[in-house]
Amino acid sequence: MRALVTGVAGQDGSILSEMLLEDGHEVAGLVRREPDVALDGVRLVHGDLLDAESLRRAVAEAEPDWIFHLGAPSFVPLSWERPVETFTAIAAATAVLFDAAASLDRDVRVYASSSSEIFGDAGESPQNEASPCRPLTPYGVAKLAALQLARVWRGRGLHVSAGIAYNHESERRPERFVTRKVTRGAAAIALGLADELVLGDLDAVRDWSAARDVVAAARLMVEQDEPDDYVLASGVGRTVRELVDVAFAAAGVDPDEHIRVDEALVRAPQATLPVGDPEKARERLGWRPTISFEELIGDMVAHDLRDLQAAREPPSSCP
Numbered sequence: 001m002r003a004l005v006t007g008v009a010g011q012d013g014s015i016l017s018e019m020l021l022e023d024g025h026e027v028a029g030l031v032r033r034e035p036d037v038a039l040d041g042v043r044l045v046h047g048d049l050l051d052a053e054s055l056r057r058a059v060a061e062a063e064p065d066w067i068f069h070l071g072a073p074s075f076v077p078l079s080w081e082r083p084v085e086t087f088t089a090i091a092a093a094t095a096v097l098f099d100a101a102a103s104l105d106r107d108v109r110v111y112a113s114s115s116s117e118i119f120g121d122a123g124e125s126p127q128n129e130a131s132p133c134r135p136l137t138p139y140g141v142a143k144l145a146a147l148q149l150a151r152v153w154r155g156r157g158l159h160v161s162a163g164i165a166y167n168h169e170s171e172r173r174p175e176r177f178v179t180r181k182v183t184r185g186a187a188a189i190a191l192g193l194a195d196e197l198v199l200g201d202l203d204a205v206r207d208w209s210a211a212r213d214v215v216a217a218a219r220l221m222v223e224q225d226e227p228d229d230y231v232l233a234s235g236v237g238r239t240v241r242e243l244v245d246v247a248f249a250a251a252g253v254d255p256d257e258h259i260r261v262d263e264a265l266v267r268a269p270q271a272t273l274p275v276g277d278p279e280k281a282r283e284r285l286g287w288r289p290t291i292s293f294e295e296l297i298g299d300m301v302a303h304d305l306r307d308l309q310a311a312r313e314p315p316s317s318c319p
């Protein structure tokens with residue numbers, strides 16, 4: 001199969017591309033500019049989520065059998081600073097891609113990445129595909145608009161599935177997200193490179209999974225006869241404090257001496273706990289997360305320890 005992956009330089013896109021290439025598929029990756037990560041084997045096509053014509057051209061050029069639409073702004077607080085850009089890059093770009101996919105002279109199957117932020121104050125926890133959607137951020141509203149677009153295009157015959165993904169992580173997560181901030185911080189403290197880690201709300205709850213597991217579900221969706229929406233989650237809510245405990249234990253450091261809370265980083269509290277019910281994905285896709293929370297965070301800490309250690313070692317001198 002020939003796949004077009006948007007967001008190919010990001011965490012999910014790069015992981016998915018590797019999986020597809022390993023299975024012998026061809027991958028075209030949408031990039032805005034030359035990527036600063038290695039994307040071996042990926043054919044780059046240029047396009048910008050904020051530029052509809054460039055997206056149409058990229059789809060025509062890639063001639064895909066599958067489109068995995070993973071590209072989007074993803075740091076939720078930034079959507080308050082850039083609401084229009086966020087909405088355009090998420091909702092409008094999704095409409096352009098669906099329209100371009102439906103206009104191709106070939107059968108194309110599409111996966112669109114949605115988010116648990118669509119639920120916001122849903123009023124029930126855990127959430128499933130039928131839970132009320134009351135998003136609380138511009139990002140969540142844009143993701144809900146994109147999901148609704150998937151549903152209406154599906155109604156008109158496009159094979160488009162959506163993953164309503166809860167937080168999913170890996171060593172490729174940028175450090176502005178809490179998991180990577182914590183694993184990097186714990187590793188830096190363990191190596192004596194830092195003394196404190198400044199965080200926001202330690203009682204905030206999230207449902208964390210491994211990005212590799214979540215991305216694997218996207219593959220399963222395009223292979224189904226019928227397209228649909230699926231919650232992708234572990235089903236377990238954990239606090240940021242639990243995340244800190246697991247990461248610092250993996251690094252061999254006592255967190256109590258090193259964590260400081262900065263009120264400026266604390267977000268508005270959420271009445272509904274963002275925890276997902278992945279039953280439908282389990283039942284219909286046979287989807288099973290394979291990486292536990294402890295394993296995920298342990299691997300991220302180990303990666304950060306290696307990375308920071310390598311960065312501080314003096315370069316070997318040439319003879």
Ligand SMILES: C[C@H]1O[C@H](OP(=O)(O)OP(=O)(O)OC[C@H]2O[C@@H](n3cnc4c(=O)[nH]c(N)nc43)[C@H](O)[C@@H]2O)[C@@H](O)[C@@H](O)C1=O
Nearest residue numbers: 074076115116166167176177178179199200201204240267
């Ligand atoms: C499903 C959803 O998942 C992600 O969005 P997010 O949940 O906002 O991710 P995050 O890692 O920024 O925050 C997680 C929690 O951790 C709390 N927290 C405490 N202290 C810090 C802190 O110091 N930094 C950050 N970033 N968060 C902190 C923070 O208040 C929040 O409760 C994106 O992939 C998004 O694209 C997406 O769709």
